[in-house]
Amino acid sequence: MTQARSLPxxxxxxxxxNVVIGLNAAIVSVxxxxxxxxxxxxxxxxxxxxxxxxxxxGHVGAEGPDxxxxxxxxxxxHRTLDSGLRQWVGEQTDLELGYVEQLYTFGDRGRDxxxxxxxxxxxxxxxxxxxxxxxxxxxxxxxxxDWYRYFPWEDWRQxxxxxxDRTIRPLLDLWAKGATGMSERRERALRIAxxxxxxxxxxxxxxxxxxxxxxxQSALVAExxxxxxxxxxxxxxxxxxxxxxxxxxxxxxxxxxxRGKIKYRPVVFxxxxxxxxxxxxxxxxxxxxxxxxxxxxxxxxxxQTGLVERTGLRESRTGGRPAEQFRFRRExxxxxxxxxxxxxxxxx
Amino acid sequence: MTQARSLPxxxxxxxxxNVVIGLNAAIVSVxxxxxxxxxxxxxxxxxxxxxxxxxxxGHVGAEGPDxxxxxxxxxxxHRTLDSGLRQWVGEQTDLELGYVEQLYTFGDRGRDxxxxxxxxxxxxxxxxxxxxxxxxxxxxxxxxxDWYRYFPWEDWRQxxxxxxDRTIRPLLDLWAKGATGMSERRERALRIAxxxxxxxxxxxxxxxxxxxxxxxQSALVAExxxxxxxxxxxxxxxxxxxxxxxxxxxxxxxxxxxRGKIKYRPVVFxxxxxxxxxxxxxxxxxxxxxxxxxxxxxxxxxxQTGLVERTGLRESRTGGRPAEQFRFRRExxxxxxxxxxxxxxxxx
DNA sequence: CCTCTTATACTCAAAATGAGTACAAAGGAG
DNA sequence: CTCCTTTGTACTCATTTTGAGTATAAGAGG
Numbered sequence: 128m129t130q131a132r133s134l135p136x137x138x139x140x141x142x143x144x145n146v147v148i149g150l151n152a153a154i155v156s157v158x159x160x161x162x163x164x165x166x167x168x169x170x171x172x173x174x175x176x177x178x179x180x181x182x183x184x185g186h187v188g189a190e191g192p193d194x195x196x197x198x199x200x201x202x203x204x205h206r207t208l209d210s211g212l213r214q215w216v217g218e219q220t221d222l223e224l225g226y227v228e229q230l231y232t233f234g235d236r237g238r239d240x241x242x243x244x245x246x247x248x249x250x251x252x253x254x255x256x257x258x259x260x261x262x263x264x265x266x267x268x269x270x271x272x273d274w275y276r277y278f279p280w281e282d283w284r285q286x287x288x289x290x291x292d293r294t295i296r297p298l299l300d301l302w303a304k305g306a307t308g309m310s311e312r313r314e315r316a317l318r319i320a321x322x323x324x325x326x327x328x329x330x331x332x333x334x335x336x337x338x339x340x341x342x343x344q345s346a347l348v349a350e351x352x353x354x355x356x357x358x359x360x361x362x363x364x365x366x367x368x369x370x371x372x373x374x375x376x377x378x379x380x381x382x383x384x385x386r387g388k389i390k391y392r393p394v395v396f397x398x399x400x401x402x403x404x405x406x407x408x409x410x411x412x413x414x415x416x417x418x419x420x421x422x423x424x425x426x427x428x429x430x431q432t433g434l435v436e437r438t439g440l441r442e443s444r445t446g447g448r449p450a451e452q453f454r455f456r457r458e459x460x461x462x463x464x465x466x467x468x469x470x471x472x473x474x475x
Numbered sequence: 476m477t478q479a480r481s482l483p484x485x486x487x488x489x490x491x492x493n494v495v496i497g498l499n500a501a502i503v504s505v506x507x508x509x510x511x512x513x514x515x516x517x518x519x520x521x522x523x524x525x526x527x528x529x530x531x532x533g534h535v536g537a538e539g540p541d542x543x544x545x546x547x548x549x550x551x552x553h554r555t556l557d558s559g560l561r562q563w564v565g566e567q568t569d570l571e572l573g574y575v576e577q578l579y580t581f582g583d584r585g586r587d588x589x590x591x592x593x594x595x596x597x598x599x600x601x602x603x604x605x606x607x608x609x610x611x612x613x614x615x616x617x618x619x620x621d622w623y624r625y626f627p628w629e630d631w632r633q634x635x636x637x638x639x640d641r642t643i644r645p646l647l648d649l650w651a652k653g654a655t656g657m658s659e660r661r662e663r664a665l666r667i668a669x670x671x672x673x674x675x676x677x678x679x680x681x682x683x684x685x686x687x688x689x690x691x692q693s694a695l696v697a698e699x700x701x702x703x704x705x706x707x708x709x710x711x712x713x714x715x716x717x718x719x720x721x722x723x724x725x726x727x728x729x730x731x732x733x734r735g736k737i738k739y740r741p742v743v744f745x746x747x748x749x750x751x752x753x754x755x756x757x758x759x760x761x762x763x764x765x766x767x768x769x770x771x772x773x774x775x776x777x778x779q780t781g782l783v784e785r786t787g788l789r790e791s792r793t794g795g796r797p798a799e800q801f802r803f804r805r806e807x808x809x810x811x812x813x814x815x816x817x818x819x820x821x822x823x
Numbered sequence: 824c825c826t827c828t829t830a831t832a833c834t835c836a837a838a839a840t841g842a843g844t845a846c847a848a849a850g851g852a853g
Numbered sequence: 854c855t856c857c858t859t860t861g862t863a864c865t866c867a868t869t870t871t872g873a874g875t876a877t878a879a880g881a882g883g
Contacts, residue, residue, distance in 0.1 A: 145550070146494060148496070148598060202494050202584075202596035205582075206583070233556075234496075248550035320809065328810070329809075460669060461665075461675075
């Protein structure tokens with residue numbers, strides 16, 4: 128094996144144009160029945176490019192939009208992308224991350240306003256992290272927010288959100304009609320139907336990113352005009368709260384991935400305390416999936432697959448009959464190739 | 476919304492150390508019952524860093540190891556990561572990619588031998604692409620190879636590969652025993668059992684990357700010593716064919732992802748001709764999954780879920796009774812949120 | 824005691840799954 | 854042509870897994 132030697136030595140020309148890799152974390156937790164994501168508000172220099180150590184002069188703009196914890200990947204300092212991410216999150220929020228999963232790498236031109244001002248091309252690597260309890264993070268100014276604040280149309284726990292038919296559908300239909308050419312119109316209509324489940328198509332809880340991207344492309348979301356350097360139109364209904372850069376896109380990716388993953392991997396337990404009641408577990412899954420589940424069947428599923436085991440302890444603060452406490456059974460990981468909390472059908 | 480303006484202007488310091496983003500494609504096709512991946516052999520300058528337009532002086536080293544088509548991301552030339560990848564693949568193989576999916580971004584220090592020679596840190600973005608027929612690609616020198624050439628332990632179609640118990644297991648056990656400390660030994664043993672399904676644990680066809688990474692860490696795979704600058708030990712059994720850089724790792728990711736995806740998304744049809752028999756479809760799925768399936772049940776599944784529809788035509792070159800030809804029913808995408816070819820249980 | 828609330832056991836029909844059996848329809852050997 | 858081999862395709866049947874309930878248990882608070 129001599130392939131290393133068969134390659135040309137340095138110095139080699141770097142590809143034209145600078146690239147910076149941004150590491151971004153969607154840190155998720157569930158508190159009661161609220162799924163939360165950790166945001167930072169104070170925009171450092173740090174967050175732009177250089178890292179955020181210069182705190183004194185670093186604060187630019189008193190109140191930026193909500194942002195995910197993030198920072199640039201520094202090859203000399205970071206052994207892996209993961210470790211770089213952990214370092215940034217540690218510095219910005221004082222959280223020690225446990226479960227971390229890489230989501231996607233976005234490199235589109237024109238999704239970052241800094242670029243038009245001569246900044247380097249930013250390639251964003253998005254991560255999903257799960258933390259066990261929504262303790263208020265320490266350093267900097269970080270806040271836990273209900274993730275449905277950014278995606279109100281994704282929460283179906285109280286039934287189909289009215290926003291979908293009242294606002295989103297008419298606006299998207301308008302956008303589809305505005306396309307040039309019959310085939311383009313058709314294609315848009317099809318995308319809208321599949322993503323949002325209009326016109327008889329099924330709603331899939333996992334297509335969070337598809338839906339957000341559609342709203343971005345149709346300029347229904349505040350990030351779209353902003354990235355173009357245009358003012359946000361005040362007469363448009365705000366579809367969820369906007370975020371810094373492409374952070375909402377990353378959060379959408381995180382939600383979709385997590386919703387998919389709970390169905391075939393026991394990741395929910397990363398969000399649960401060591402011992403919990405089955406209803407607590409169910410509420411957590413429901414919070415993430417944005418759907419209500421059938422209680423008895425959920426129980427049956429979770430117990431029969433061997434995902435949990437009884438602790439023998441009881442929880443009495445339930446408001447009714449005390450519930451038994453359960454714990455995650457680690458052994459399932461060995462027994463079943465894909466154990467997970469499948470959603471046992473929607474309620475009603 | 477004024478966040479763009481609230482950010483500091485250029486010039487900003489770039490993070491220390493150079494980064495190059497490498498775009499790598501695992502291009503997969505199935506021919507008969509052989510799953511194939513497209514490799515390039517001739518290593519251009521191109522492939523290292525600068526692009527490969529200089530063909531005359533570009534050929535370095537007559538015969539490098541198998542490599543995936545790849546090239547660096549060039550922010551000035553490439554609008555998105557995807558389009559950069561398509562461009563490189565087009566130039567190196569003359570293939571126009573259709574279905575392309577991003578897999579993962581690897582940025583570990585020390586996985587690229589060029590780095591130790593003063594090269595920049597290379598962050599690899601891996602892609603999976605599916606192409607319909609294994610027509611021999613045109614430009615450059617590219618070859619289709621059975622993907623099990625790189626992962627012989629992944630093909631269970633003829634039954635459990637003997638390699639697993641005869642070679643891999645004893646070597647991994649040795650590695651586990653060599654760990655310092657009881658808990659580390661335990662942890663290794665557990666990882667080995669879960670990844671390879673030893674000791675009663677279930678084999679999961681999707682954990683291709685887990686298995687490869689384990690073999691890499693235990694230095695059972697030729698890339699491991701090579702990346703350390705050490706010679707490959709000749710007395711070690713070669714576990715599959717090695718590839719350039721981290722390409723085998725990317726291919727492992729591609730295999731795992733594809734194996735997972737066929738179960739819940741109708742991606743197989745990206746590999747099928749417009750019209751096919753059910754046995755052809757089954758052989759394709761089996762080739763990817765590395766498992767044999769129950770024929771009658773496969774049929775039932777595929778027909779009942781509405782994934783295919785009859786064309787009315789017959790295929791007579793089957794060797795037996797002529798089979799009816801089917802085509803993919805695009806409408807399922809609308810009807811079901813997650814239509815896919817679930818593996819209806821192993822044979823026997 | 825009653826009532827409210829939540830927990831948990833059990834039932835039952837419908838659908839999906841795993842494993843076959845049976846028979847149909849070609850080509851080739853004789 | 855007939856028989857045999859090789860697929861292809863329809864059906865069967867027991868078992869499991871779902872979806873959707875009903876019924877009952879066990880606390881708190883009046």
